[in-house]
Amino acid sequence: MTKPVNTVVxxxxxxxxxxxxxxxxxxxxxxxxxxxxxxxxESPDIGPxxxxxxxxxxxxxxxxxxxxxxxxxxxxxxxxxxxxxxxxGWLHGQDEFYYHPFTPPLSFNQINLARYxxxxxxxxxxxxxxxxxxxxxxxxxxxxxxxxxxxxxxxxYGYHLDAGKFSxxxxxxxxxxxxxxxxxxxxVAVNATEDGDIESLGTQSGATIQxxxxxxxxxxxxxxxxxxxxxxxxSKQNILFNDRAxxxxxxxxxxxxxxxxxxxxxxQRAGWIWDIALPSRRGVGYTYxxxxxxxxxxxxxxxxxxxxxxGASLAESCAPRQIKFDPGHRETLWHRNCVAIGLSxxxxxxxxxxxxxMIELSAKMLSEQLPADRSVMDIVARRFNDKFLYHWHRVxxxxxxxxxxxxxxxxxxxxxxxxPTSIPADLLESLELWxxxxxxxxxxxxxxxLFSSASYQYVLYGMNYKTExxxxxxxxxxxxxxxxxxxxxxxxxxxKQLLNxxxxxxxxxxxxHEFGFQKV
Amino acid sequence: xxxxxxxxNVEHQNVKVITERSARYGDDxxxxxxxxxxxxxxxxxxxxxxxxxxxxxxxxxxxxxxxxAEENLFLKExxxxxxxxPLMIRRHPFLIGLQNAPEEADANRSVVSIDMGSPRVxxxxxxxxxxxxxxxxxxxxxxxxVLEDIKVGHEMNAKFIDALLEFDLIESVSxxxxxxxxSKRQLLGLYTINxxxxxxxxxxxxxxxxxxxxxxxxxxxxxxxxxxxxxxxxRNEQLADL
Numbered sequence: 001m002t003k004p005v006n007t008v009v010x011x012x013x014x015x016x017x018x019x020x021x022x023x024x025x026x027x028x029x030x031x032x033x034x035x036x037x038x039x040x041x042e043s044p045d046i047g048p049x050x051x052x053x054x055x056x057x058x059x060x061x062x063x064x065x066x067x068x069x070x071x072x073x074x075x076x077x078x079x080x081x082x083x084x085x086x087x088x089g090w091l092h093g094q095d096e097f098y099y100h101p102f103t104p105p106l107s108f109n110q111i112n113l114a115r116y117x118x119x120x121x122x123x124x125x126x127x128x129x130x131x132x133x134x135x136x137x138x139x140x141x142x143x144x145x146x147x148x149x150x151x152x153x154x155x156x157y158g159y160h161l162d163a164g165k166f167s168x169x170x171x172x173x174x175x176x177x178x179x180x181x182x183x184x185x186x187x188v189a190v191n192a193t194e195d196g197d198i199e200s201l202g203t204q205s206g207a208t209i210q211x212x213x214x215x216x217x218x219x220x221x222x223x224x225x226x227x228x229x230x231x232x233x234x235s236k237q238n239i240l241f242n243d244r245a246x247x248x249x250x251x252x253x254x255x256x257x258x259x260x261x262x263x264x265x266x267x268q269r270a271g272w273i274w275d276i277a278l279p280s281r282r283g284v285g286y287t288y289x290x291x292x293x294x295x296x297x298x299x300x301x302x303x304x305x306x307x308x309x310x311g312a313s314l315a316e317s318c319a320p321r322q323i324k325f326d327p328g329h330r331e332t333l334w335h336r337n338c339v340a341i342g343l344s345x346x347x348x349x350x351x352x353x354x355x356x357x358m359i360e361l362s363a364k365m366l367s368e369q370l371p372a373d374r375s376v377m378d379i380v381a382r383r384f385n386d387k388f389l390y391h392w393h394r395v396x397x398x399x400x401x402x403x404x405x406x407x408x409x410x411x412x413x414x415x416x417x418x419x420p421t422s423i424p425a426d427l428l429e430s431l432e433l434w435x436x437x438x439x440x441x442x443x444x445x446x447x448x449x450l451f452s453s454a455s456y457q458y459v460l461y462g463m464n465y466k467t468e469x470x471x472x473x474x475x476x477x478x479x480x481x482x483x484x485x486x487x488x489x490x491x492x493x494x495x496k497q498l499l500n501x502x503x504x505x506x507x508x509x510x511x512x513h514e515f516g517f518q519k520v
Numbered sequence: 521x522x523x524x525x526x527x528x529n530v531e532h533q534n535v536k537v538i539t540e541r542s543a544r545y546g547d548d549x550x551x552x553x554x555x556x557x558x559x560x561x562x563x564x565x566x567x568x569x570x571x572x573x574x575x576x577x578x579x580x581x582x583x584x585x586x587x588x589a590e591e592n593l594f595l596k597e598x599x600x601x602x603x604x605x606p607l608m609i610r611r612h613p614f615l616i617g618l619q620n621a622p623e624e625a626d627a628n629r630s631v632v633s634i635d636m637g638s639p640r641v642x643x644x645x646x647x648x649x650x651x652x653x654x655x656x657x658x659x660x661x662x663x664x665x666v667l668e669d670i671k672v673g674h675e676m677n678a679k680f681i682d683a684l685l686e687f688d689l690i691e692s693v694s695x696x697x698x699x700x701x702x703s704k705r706q707l708l709g710l711y712t713i714n715x716x717x718x719x720x721x722x723x724x725x726x727x728x729x730x731x732x733x734x735x736x737x738x739x740x741x742x743x744x745x746x747x748x749x750x751x752x753x754x755r756n757e758q759l760a761d762l
Contacts, residue, residue, distance in 0.1 A: 146577035149692075515576045519685070520692050520711065 003374035005212040006037060009201065011187055011224060012217030013042030015052055015163060015356065016342025018170035020215055020363040021180045022066045027367045031179025036370075040174070041183040041201065041209060048167050049219055049323065049343065053276050053283050054082055054263050054353035055158040057102050060151045062360050068173055070150035071516035076169050078162035078278050080259050080509055081143050083133055083155055085352065089267035091463055093408045098127060098462025099137060099262065100352075102156040104454035105130035106487045114438035114457045116484035118467060126461035129488055132495035139499065140258040142508035150517035154498060158353075160263070160276045160283075183209070190228045197337045197374075198224065212374065215366070216340040220347070225330055225340040233346075236328040236396050239422055241289035241413065242271050242349040243327060246302050246320040250282040250310055259505040265351065266305065267406075269293065270413040273305050274350060279509050285320075287349045292413040295322065329392045334381035337374065339366060346392060351402060354395045357450065362388060391450050397427045398451045398459075404431065405463035434460060438467050523637035524615055529650045532634065537613060537659070538646035541600040545612070545640050548595060550586035552608035555673025556680055556737040561604040563744035565594070567751060570681075570690055570711035579681045579690060579711060581741070584751065587697065587705055593754040607670050613638035616667035630671055632664060683734050687725055689714050695748070700756045713741050 010021050021040045028036030063073055073079060084101035091098075105113045113130050120129060127134035133155050136143070143157035174180040189202030200210045216224035225231050237243060264275035271288030286302040293301075299320060306315035329346025333339060341362040347355065365384060371377040404423050408414035416422060430443065439453040439460070460467075503511070525531075541547050551571070554562050559581075562568060566583040573580060583606050585592040594601050600609075613635040634641065634649075647659035656664075684690050691714035695707040718738065721729075729735045 145574070147572040147574050148577075511576065515578060518572065518577055518579065519688070520690055 003212065005371055005373060005377070007211045008036060008038050008213045008215060008370075009209055009211030010038070010040045010215040010217055011042075011201070012219060012342070012344075013040055013167065013171065013182075014048030014217060014219060014342065015167045015170070016219075016344075016359045017042065017215075017217035018167050018174055019062065019356075019359055020217060020341050020366065022170055022174045022178055023062065023363040023367045024370070025174060025178035025180045026066050028370070029179075031177070035179065037181070038179070039181045039183060039209060039211065041185055041187060041203070043186045044184045045186065046219075046221075048163070052350075052353075052356040052359075053163050053278075054160055054274075054350070054356070056353060056357040056360075057153075057156050057158045058357055058360050059158050062364075064151055066170075066173060067177065069517075069519075071512055073169065074159075074509065074512050077159075077166045078280055079159045079166075080161075080278055081261055081505055082158045082160045082263060083137050083143050083261045084263075085265055086137060086260075086262040087265050087267070087402070087462065090265075090272070090402060091405075091407055093267060093410055093414075098125060098458070099134035100455060100458040100462065101127055101131050101133035101137065101262075102158065103131045103133045104452065105457065106491055107483075108454055109441075111480055111483055111487070112438055112440045113484055113487060114440075114461060114467070116481060117461070117488075118438075118469065120488075121461070121464075127458060130491060132491060132498050135495055136498055136502060137260075137262040140261055140504050140506070141499065141502040142261065142505045143502070144508070145501065145503060146508060146511040146515060146517070148517070149520050154502065160278055162278060183207075187223060190224065198228070212337065213370075213377070214338045216338060216344045217342045219343040220325065222330075222340065222344040224338045225333075225335060225344055229335050229338065231335055231340075232331045233326065234328045234331055235326050236348065237326065239396055239400050239424060240327045240348055241291060241417065241422075242287045243325055244290050244295070244298070245285050245287040245323045245325070245349070246295075246298055247283065247285035247323065248302070248306070248318040248320045250284055250306060250314075250318065252280060252282070253310060253314075256506065259509065261505050263353065267408065268301050268305075269411045270298065270301075271349075272351070273302065277505075279506070285350075287351075289413055292411065292416070329389075332385055333362075333388050334384045336381075337377060339381070339384065341366070345388070348396065348399060351399050352395075352451070352455075354399075354450070358388075358391065358395070361391065361448075361450070390446070394444075394450055397424055398455065400424065400427055401456065401459055402463075405460065405465055431465075434465065434467055436468050436471065521637045522635050524633040524635050527614070527632045527634045527649070529654045529656075533650055533654070534643045535634070535649050536642055536644065536646040537649065538640045538642070539659075541595060541605070541609070543590075543592075543595060545638070547600070547609060547612075548590045548592050549609075550589060550591045551582040551584045552606055553677075554581050554583040554606055554608065555670070556581075556676050556734070556740075557669060557673055558604075558607055559737045559740035559744075562606055563740045563747065565602045565604055565747055565750070566606070566744065567748040568741045568744040569693070571709060572711075579685075580677055581680075584748075586751070587707060587755065591755075593751060593758065607666055607673065610666050611663070611670060613640045614663055614667055616671050630668075632667060679732070680734050680737060683729060683732060684713075684738075687721060687729070688717050689738070691717075697752055699752070699759060701759050712745075713738055715742065 008024055010017050017040055021038050025038040030036050030038045084099055086097055086099055088097040117126055117129050136155055143155040144153050175182050185203040185205050187201045188204050190198055191200045193199045198214045200208045202208055214224055260277040266273045270293035273286045276283040286298055288298045303315045325347050327348045330340055333345050342359050369380045371380045403417035406414055406418055439456045441453060443453050562583045569582055570579045571582050585594050615633045616630050648657050649660045651657055690711050693710050693712045695710060698704045
């Protein structure tokens with residue numbers, strides 16, 4: 001029996017809901033009579049949590065697919081450019097820092113520069129040796145010039161953005177341009193068919209909303225996947241301890257304060273503090289482990305961090321908002337005709353900004369693989385589950401890597417994090433191997449890994465991980481060493497050029513507001 | 521060093537301007553901004569492209585004279601070797617701007633400035649600006665016309681570019697040239713009219729462009745491409761003479 005998929009109903013109107021709605025509507029031409037019907041129902045009473053404020057470079061593609069102009073996006077979402085993350089105090093808890101930039105090491109597909117950087121490790125940091133981006137970030141430079149076309153780059157970049165403004169911006173675009181039907185109402189009933197599919201949703205105002213596929217974007221509430229279907233949640237707190245966050249918005253004290261081009265992540269006694277720079281404010285938050293500190297102590301640590309940049313009195317006046325979460329994900333993400341995207345699917349601490357990119361990837365696969373008919377939906381669902389459970393597995397492993405390499409032993413938080421019992425076996429095994437060889441393409445076998453081996457290299461060598469000398473000299477070493485020397489000096493040249501040519505983040509954002517980017 | 525001051529017939533009574541075209545006077549440029557009002561004359565000698573202003577990212581049309589900085593293939597020992605010298609070359613050492621005195625009623629009156637730092641400016645040689653009794657010389661009158669054209673041209677450029685962008689008619693182009701001596705060169709940062717898009721425009725869009733007098737300039741740019749070949753030939757001639 002066939003039952004075509006003609007209507008997709010998305011429940012929840014945060015960033016997850018609107019991104020999913022938009023990507024589906026754009027691809028399946030919801031604004032045409034013959035297109036897919038995309039309905040987004042959103043509670044008028046529950047606002048979005050608004051935690052995702054850092055994106056990956058993938059967001060540029062997502063925005064382009066949605067038909068959004070980069071200029072409009074930057075102007076209306078209070079956005080700035082993000083080129084990676086600067087980790088401070090993760091290794092020793094002092095002033096030391098390293099970068100995980102978005103640009104992979106030079107010629108990463110041709111040569112594993114990490115192997116040839118090892119003898120230079122005391123003279124130059126890994127990121128500085130293989131990419132110009134870390135130094136561009138140190139100087140708060142933008143990843144491009146005003147004459148660079150929209151979405152094009154001189155250095156790879158994503159964004160920092162105001163999550164509240166972003167979901168409003170997406171809402172307007174989805175409704176006005178892409179033909180998404182927007183319903184403001186509370187879902188009060190989930191009506192099932194005999195075989196257990198969701199047939200329709202009943203709303204507070206008495207409406208019944210029919211659909212062929214339902215997307216759960218209801219955040220931590222997980223109305224469909226959790227409450228209705230009872231899909232169990234896999235907690236990963238035994239690996240990633242952080243289960244709380246205190247978030248504040250810090251206004252800019254002056255108009256010309258530099259805007260950092262990287263997310264700043266600073267290790268604390270029982271977690272770490274994120275610091276995200278927007279043109280008009282900073283978003284700062286402490287994510288910590290409730291097993292290792294109290295809320296009061298965490299708040300005091302956050303204020304202490306803030307007072308370093310804005311002074312004690314402003315730091316005292318901030319009112320942090322607390323978010324509690326269980327780190328982990330659903331056992332199944334797509335069940336029958338319901339798929340969870342966003343916080344309903346899972347959430348871990350915002351280290352490496354995995355939240356928005358997981359939404360983008362989920363929406364992208366949903367859009368590329370949208371089953372034409374109910375009869376083939378289970379096949380797509382199985383593949384979707386395989387892929388995203390793998391992604392979750394890898395996210396958790398990669399986040400743990402940041403902790404596992406620390407030399408901090410000042411608190412139980414860091415001691416427990418470095419205890420082998422809290423480190424996944426796969427990661428322990430890889431770390432063993434990487435003592436003798438530098439990770440490269442073979443170490444992460446999938447074509448669409450969330451974190452490539454380049455990311456592993458930046459974290460490993462940023463955290464001063466020692467990969468032993470070359471061992472037996474390989475036949476390829478001789479020519480590779482010449483190539484590597486050339487690339488290291490190319491990188492020096494390119495860095496000099498870029499540092500001269502790139503405006504600061506603040507200058508460029510000012511110009512985007514004044515002149516805008518050209519499309520070509 | 522450029523040193524622009526507002527022109528007046530008291531201070532500048534005795535000033536003369538050398539009008540010769542030469543590298544000595546800064547004419548060794550490989551392009552200048554051009555304007556739709558002169559496209560017809562420009563296109564018969566020089567290829568017209570668009571370029572971006574590095575500080576704003578905004579497009580503007582240029583007439584190309586050479587393939588690298590300071591290479592002006594129209595500049596010869598005895599002056600400018602073509603029958604039309606573009607406005608932005610002719611304007612030197614003058615500049616036109618708006619009166620910078622917002623409190624005055626005629627704040628938008630355009631004013632003429634002269635670059636007293638220009639090597640063209642002196643008191644012994646060249647064209648006088650003012651007549652002995654203070655009136656404007658024929659030379660200065662003709663320069664004021666040039667400057668007025670430039671002022672109108674700037675305003676028109678902004679509207680012209682907006683219209684082209686509205687219809688996605690600007691595309692990036694990579695011009696690769698090979699000279700007779702085998703050397704190759706790639707010109708970067710140039711943009712031109714997207715012909716494919718132009719051909720696809722419906723009559724409504726074409727009508728819009730036409731009614732704003734932008735259709736003819738578009739075709740003038742396309743026609744100017746034949747001058748690109750002339751430019752290569754000139755460079756080859758120069759190489760042969762060496």
